[in-house]
Amino acid sequence: xKNRVSKLITKINETIRSYPKQFWIIFGGSFIxxxxxxxxxxxxxxxxxxxxxxxxxxxxxxxxxxxxxxILSQSIGGHLADKFGRKIIMLVSLLLSSLFxxxxxxxxxITLWIFLTIxxxxxxxxxxPASSAMIADIVDSSKRxxxxxxxxxxHNLGIVIGPVIGGLLIAKISYLILFIIAAxxxxxxxxxxxxxxxxxxxxxxxxxxxxxxTLSNKEGNSNLLSEGYxxxxxxxIFVYFCLVTILVSVVYSQMTTTFPVYMNENFGxxxxxxxxxxxxxxxxxxxxxxxxxxxxxxxxxxxxxALGAFLYAxxxxxxxxxxxxxxxAINMAILTVGEMVIIPVNTSFVADISPExxxxxxxxxxxxxNMLGWGIGPIIGGLSIDKVxxxxxxxxxxxxxxxxxxxxxxxxxxxxxxxxxxxINN
Numbered sequence: 001x002k003n004r005v006s007k008l009i010t011k012i013n014e015t016i017r018s019y020p021k022q023f024w025i026i027f028g029g030s031f032i033x034x035x036x037x038x039x040x041x042x043x044x045x046x047x048x049x050x051x052x053x054x055x056x057x058x059x060x061x062x063x064x065x066x067x068x069x070x071i072l073s074q075s076i077g078g079h080l081a082d083k084f085g086r087k088i089i090m091l092v093s094l095l096l097s098s099l100f101x102x103x104x105x106x107x108x109x110i111t112l113w114i115f116l117t118i119x120x121x122x123x124x125x126x127x128x129p130a131s132s133a134m135i136a137d138i139v140d141s142s143k144r145x146x147x148x149x150x151x152x153x154x155h156n157l158g159i160v161i162g163p164v165i166g167g168l169l170i171a172k173i174s175y176l177i178l179f180i181i182a183a184x185x186x187x188x189x190x191x192x193x194x195x196x197x198x199x200x201x202x203x204x205x206x207x208x209x210x211x212x213x214t215l216s217n218k219e220g221n222s223n224l225l226s227e228g229y230x231x232x233x234x235x236x237i238f239v240y241f242c243l244v245t246i247l248v249s250v251v252y253s254q255m256t257t258t259f260p261v262y263m264n265e266n267f268g269x270x271x272x273x274x275x276x277x278x279x280x281x282x283x284x285x286x287x288x289x290x291x292x293x294x295x296x297x298x299x300x301x302x303x304x305x306a307l308g309a310f311l312y313a314x315x316x317x318x319x320x321x322x323x324x325x326x327x328x329a330i331n332m333a334i335l336t337v338g339e340m341v342i343i344p345v346n347t348s349f350v351a352d353i354s355p356e357x358x359x360x361x362x363x364x365x366x367x368x369x370n371m372l373g374w375g376i377g378p379i380i381g382g383l384s385i386d387k388v389x390x391x392x393x394x395x396x397x398x399x400x401x402x403x404x405x406x407x408x409x410x411x412x413x414x415x416x417x418x419x420x421x422x423x424i425n426n
Contacts, residue, residue, distance in 0.1 A: 019147060020138050022197060026131065027154050029192040033094075034155040036185030038162015039169075040101070040178045042278045043271055045257045045378070046264060047175055052110045056261060060382035063257060065114045067375030069121035071368045077126030078133070078364020085201045086134040090193055093127035098186035100124065105179030125371065129363035136351045136359050137200035144351050148344040149293030156285035159278065167275025202356055231358065232365055237414060238353060242369035244407035245346065249373020250380065251312045251401045255281075255335060258381030258393060259319065263328055273325055277332050284336045292340050301349045306408035308342025311335070313401025320394030 016024065040047075049059050081089045100120040107113045139147040169177050232238060256278075263269040296304045315335035322328050347366070354362035384393035 018143065019150075022138055022200070023135065023147060025192065025196045026135070027151060029189045030151055031154045031158050032185050032192070033189040034158025035162050036101070036158075036182035038159040038278070038282070039166040039185075040104075040162075040175075040182045042163045042256050042260065042274065043166060043170065043175070043178070045261050046271060046274075048113070049261060051175075052113065054110070056258070056382035056385040057379065058382070059257070059261070060378035060380075062110075062114060062117060063253075063378040064375045065117045066121040067371050069118050070125040070371040070375075073122050073125040074129060074364045074367035074371060075361075076364075078129035078361040078367070080126070081130035081133050081364075082201070082358065082361055085199045086130045086137070087193065087197055087199045089126050089130035090134070090197075091190060093123055093125070093130070094186055094190040094193065096120075096123040097127070098183045098190065101179055101186060102183035105176045125367060128367045129361075132347060132351070132363040132366075133359045134200050136356075136363075137202065141352065145297050145344060145348040146290070146293055148347045149289050152340075152344055153286050153289045156282035156289070159282035160286060161279075163275035163278035163282070165275075167270075167272035170271045232361060235353075237411070238350070238362065238365070240407075240414065241349070241411060242365060244404055244411065245366065245369040246373045246376075247400055247404040247407065248309050248312065248342065249370045250377040251309070251316060251373075251397050251404065252339070253374045253377030254316060254381055254393070254397055257378040258385065262319070262385070262393075267323060267325075267328075269325060269328070277325075277329055280329055281332050281336045281339070284333065285340055288337075289340050289344075292337075293344055296341055296345065300412060301345045301352075302408050302412040304341050304345045305349070305411075306405045308338040308340075308345070309401055309405035309408055311338030311341070313398050313405065314338075316401060317394055317398030320391040 045059050045063075048054060048062050049056070052058075054062070077089055077093070097120065100116055100123075103116050104113070107116060135147055135151070136144060166178050260271075260274045263274060264271075311334055315331050315338060318334070319328070319331050322331055347363075350362050350366050351359065380396065381393050384396060
């Protein structure tokens with residue numbers, strides 16, 4: 001027993017030493033922020049539907065009100081992170097997000113809610129490409145997949161705590177307390193970055209010369225913003241990858257939009273029980289993400305992403321056949337395995353194929369692809385429930401999951417041989 005404990009401690013120490021100090025500061029700050037996210041985000045669709053008496057299609061449009069400005073935010077955020085630095089963009093985003101979270105709790109009309117949502121969409125998502133680029137700056141390419149996996153673990157540890165506490169607070173007090181606590185956690189993370197994080201933006205343009213030459217082919221001397229995004233749009237591998245990612249995000253978005261409302265209105269499963277299902281999701285990530293990431297790093301990333309999309313298809317498709325808390329929990333377990341293999345690989349894939357001086361913009365466009373899917377997904381779910389019936393949406397999502405899985409598999413065929421060997425497989 002002592003030997004096992006000693007080996008475990010040694011393994012933990014080795015893991016800590018293998019990543020820079022700044023990574024672990026972000027790691028800890030992300031945990032604080034994720035508790036706040038877990039408190040409120042899983043219940044957004046339920047809250048908006050009950051608070052303002054909206055149809056499910058209306059709920060979908062409120063999510064779209066966040067997503068549309070988020071697309072602009074992601075693209076500008078990535079560019080600004082490359083131009084002015086990762087840290088300042090992360091700080092601005094977190095500070096404003098904390099104010100918006102607080103504001104949500106006091107809004108009494110749907111008009112004001114949508115106005116606040118648009119502002120949140122404009123500034124909140126800027127954090128994502130900046131932070132992803134910072135991790136890519138400070139972590140060696142051979143360890144990036146594990147680094148993104150570790151961040152998912154700590155994020156989901158917060159999500160384990162958040163939904164359980166959130167569900168109980170809704171039952172015992174009100175939604176308002178959730179918004180207040182979530183705003184405080186975001187504000188705390190703001191100060192962590194302000195005082196303990198250093199800027200990491202590369203001073204020189206260190207790029208993959210062959211890929212940059214390909215992307216720069218036939219480019220003129222335009223301004224920095226348009227030139228950068230023209231290169232990205234000429235990267236057919238990345239553009240194809242983003243199209244498939246949009247489809248995957250349409251599928252994945254049902255987890256926190258259509259799914260909780262479907263369970264609540266068809267089977268009487270309330271917020272506290274849904275909080276437990278979300279806690280199951282996060283607990284699995286905390287316990288299994290790192291070992292799973294180590295295992296899947298031995299295989300082609302395109303194959304792993306295809307596997308994740310296939311598991312999404314199975315997990316969501318089987319929701320339409322379920323009618324109890326236990327079966328819904330099993331559905332969530334299947335979805336979680338898919339989530340654990342697809343999300344960190346998705347980000348790592350982009351870090352591998354993007355030139356270093358354009359990493360922020362590549363991450364920004366990846367964020368746009370995800371946001372587009374999250375904007376379309378709730379509307380598809382809402383229209384299906386309102387116009388056809390609850391079960392039909394799960395058949396649609398099952399089919400979309402299978403299509404996206406095939407899309408990731410076909411991506412491998414268009415990768416240049418050198419990229420396949422040197423960049424996609426660790």
